[in-house]
Amino acid sequence: MSTPNSPLWEVFVRPARGTNHVHVGSLHAADATLALQNARDLYTRRSEGLSIWVVRSTDITASSPEEKDAYFAPAADKPYRHPTFYTIPDGVEHL
Amino acid sequence: MTDPVSEDPRDVLPPAPAHADIAAYAIRLGDDALILSHRLSEWSAHSPQIEEDLALANIALDLLGQARTLLSYGGAFSGRSEDDLAYLREERQFTNLQLTELDNGDFAVTMVRQLLFSCYQRELYRDLESSTDAQLAAIAAKAVKEVSYHVEHASTWVLRLGDGTELSHDRTQAALEAVWPYSHELFADDELARRIADRGVGPLPSGLRPAWLGAVQDVLTEATLSLPAGDWKPSGGRKGLHTEGFGYLLAEMQHLHRSHPGATW
Numbered sequence: 223m224s225t226p227n228s229p230l231w232e233v234f235v236r237p238a239r240g241t242n243h244v245h246v247g248s249l250h251a252a253d254a255t256l257a258l259q260n261a262r263d264l265y266t267r268r269s270e271g272l273s274i275w276v277v278r279s280t281d282i283t284a285s286s287p288e289e290k291d292a293y294f295a296p297a298a299d300k301p302y303r304h305p306t307f308y309t310i311p312d313g314v315e316h317l
Numbered sequence: 318m319t320d321p322v323s324e325d326p327r328d329v330l331p332p333a334p335a336h337a338d339i340a341a342y343a344i345r346l347g348d349d350a351l352i353l354s355h356r357l358s359e360w361s362a363h364s365p366q367i368e369e370d371l372a373l374a375n376i377a378l379d380l381l382g383q384a385r386t387l388l389s390y391g392g393a394f395s396g397r398s399e400d401d402l403a404y405l406r407e408e409r410q411f412t413n414l415q416l417t418e419l420d421n422g423d424f425a426v427t428m429v430r431q432l433l434f435s436c437y438q439r440e441l442y443r444d445l446e447s448s449t450d451a452q453l454a455a456i457a458a459k460a461v462k463e464v465s466y467h468v469e470h471a472s473t474w475v476l477r478l479g480d481g482t483e484l485s486h487d488r489t490q491a492a493l494e495a496v497w498p499y500s501h502e503l504f505a506d507d508e509l510a511r512r513i514a515d516r517g518v519g520p521l522p523s524g525l526r527p528a529w530l531g532a533v534q535d536v537l538t539e540a541t542l543s544l545p546a547g548d549w550k551p552s553g554g555r556k557g558l559h560t561e562g563f564g565y566l567l568a569e570m571q572h573l574h575r576s577h578p579g580a581t582w
Contacts, residue, residue: 228366249368250366250367250368251368252477253477255473256473256477259372259469259470259473260368260369260371260372262466263368263371263372263375264368264371267371267375
């Protein structure tokens with residue numbers, strides 16, 4: 223059934239201590255409390271999580287697919303930004 | 318029992334209760350959980366939202382898990398399995414509270430019924446955690462965490478429906494009026510309940526009511542709902558007397574097992 227009055231929420235779950243919250247999906251809910259409960263039922267029923275964040279989808283500012291080249295392509299030909307680009311001189315320890 | 322690593326309850330033979338009263342008591346509580354679980358499962362694919370569909374199914378599964386351990390335990394006294402008890406008894410042999418078998422009605426009826434029952438079950442299980450019967454204490458200790466979430470979920474919805482629009486308020490108040498009379502049976506002390514309390518196995522039902530009423534009233538007040546008046550107190554579930562819809566519920570729940578005895582998948 224459609225839920226015209228329920229906004230969309232993005233769900234982030236942190237699977238274990240010391241790890242980050244990871245986006246797992248989205249759901250409809252009337253408010254934040256219900257969104258959290260729904261997220262618990264939808265995304266942690268197989269012991270996936272220790273902590274849940276929900277964020278209104280409309281509150282997320284996302285980069286646009288059309289800007290993909292301007293945003294990300296320039297990074298592709300700059301391998302010197304990767305630590306693996308450099309050779310480590312002999313005798314350097316603890317690097 | 319040969320494999321200590323396995324935690325699947327089906328692999329472990331439950332110990333048998335020490336006394337017929339304890340067996341009957343476990344079956345009572347198991348029947349409550351089983352029948353309400355079945356009612357909730359009827360919402361599958363019919364909920365207002367797909368998210369709520371899963372939430373109700375989760376609660377139904379929690380209750381089914383409780384029913385399985387309670388019925389297995391109670392049945393072990395007389396050599397009956399959980400399936401024997403769930404699928405092969407007649408209407409008059411079920412001892413669940415009538416509240417648990419009430420028709421789902423609209424979403425408000427289902428949520429009010431859940432609030433009243435889960436608050437009761439939470440008080441019951443909290444008390445059972447210190448039961449002199451080790452098995453019941455263990456079952457309660459596990460289940461009380463599940464039930465706390467059921468209370469939270471039902472409260473959330475009753476608040477939003479009661480204190481929502483004029484229409485949702487009126488329908489939720491009507492739901493409360495319809496379901497409330499059946500709450501009295503939760504706290505009726507009968508002979509078995511008294512003997513169970515005397516043995517220190519479980520609480521006297523009437524003793525649970527003050528804490529229950531406090532918890533329920535807090536939610537209802539915030540939801541701008543008023544406690545129904547009236548002194549109609551239907552009862553009889555514990556003696557096998559049930560409401561009209563119960564036979565239909567059993568027919569659906571038992572039909573597969575009776576048509577194909579011992580069917581598994």
